[in-house]
Amino acid sequence: MDSSANSNIGLKQSQTKGHNILPLKLDNVSYEVNGMRLIKEMSLTLNSGTSTIILGPNGAGKSLLLRLCHGLIKPSDGALTWQGPANANAAQYQAMVFQRPVMLRRSVTANLHFGLRSRGISRAERDQITDEMLQITGLARLAKSPARALSIGEQQRLALARAWSLKPEVLFLDEPTANLDPAATHSLEEIISTIKTTGTKIVMSTHDLGQAKRLADDVLFLYRGRLLENAPADKFFDEPQNDLAQAFLKGELLWWHRQELKPPSEVKYRGIK
């Protein structure tokens, strides 16, 4: 079987799946650690059919929001509800890729197998899906290599393949290209676009504006734990409403300070009198 035939099987399998758990509704969700509110009263709805990009500088709460939605952490306040018919088993229909790929100390193939086995998929099916995924993501020649001996770009591609192999309805991606060079980023974005065409909802955080423009249908703009703007991508990039979002899009927010930085009043340099 050639690789294009394989990829067709993959696409069909995902496409036949209907919408089981979306939309996801967040109602006044907050998250606290040691009395510090890191996510503040967020309300939003994630709908099927579009890719949502979470934008914002470091410390905005992008990763926490993803983890809250995925159920890895529980909100301190507010409610988070999957509203589709299969919401009792919501975890079964989701997958996540982390900023730093978590590779099991086994071969590439065994890493894919592990994800599928965790979801209770039969051995025969595991073999078939694994082969298919290795072909689509271009990892077939590395199938037997130890996963941790791969380059960071290849590791992240494997992490993405492992998540995709679960055929999730929603795929959460936490800055998956943050540590990658442009070539690896491009290859990962291509896979993400392909996943999107199979009907999987992408929810991805990034602070890379170019990437957001390439992949987003909707944008959530976060700053210091608050959701400041929730808009369709073209509207957000053309005419952002929030002033901080405007500053971020102009590339100014990252070094934007309310007060100007001043050196301490007396600066003494060692050796200079």
Place this chain on the structure above:
Amino acid sequence: MSDFNEAFSAAFALILSFESSLAEIVGLSLQISLIAVLLASLIGLPLGAALAVFRFPGRTTLVVILNALMGLPPVVVGLIVYLILSRSGPLGTLGLLFTPTAMIIAQTILITPIIAALTRQSTETLWNEYAEQFSSLGTPPKETVIALLWDNRFSLVTTILAGFGRASAEVGAVMIVGGNIDHVTRVMTTTIALETSKGNLALALGLGVILLCLALGVNAAAFIINEAAIKRHG
């Protein structure tokens, strides 16, 4: 000084000839310690991994106790096992005292905490790395423990070898529960203790050299396995 030299050459002559009495003692030592390590691993590996993964009330206390038990004095373990297995003890009817089985029991008790505590430590480090990913995949608890033990296999080999080292070098417990009976429960360490006090330095030294080589070999094996693992899996 000449006594010392004579003892040494006699010891090496003994090792080279490897006569049947010597082979018997070395064989019994290995047999007892290997079985004890096997049993301790069967208990200690899953116990340590479970302690690393699951959070429950009293877990910290259990971890502290386990760590403390790593330093169990062998003679005390010997004494307790002796009391349990002696004719008037709760398990006296089994008639196990002064048999190799009693020695295996004592060594198992001695090294299970070592294997469990070291397993807990190294598995917890790995678990910190894997926890979110496993939670995201929805990996069931049993699969989680098995996966952690497997992915941690190279450092666990070192752990098991540490247990074996402790078991084979230990003298207090096996002396008390085994009784150091010739041809029945006499192992390397108890023979060394006995022969030294009798003044038969050649046999004591010969066994000492074998015991040292064993410890050296075990540590070298652990080192080589770890190096190979790091090279392959990073």
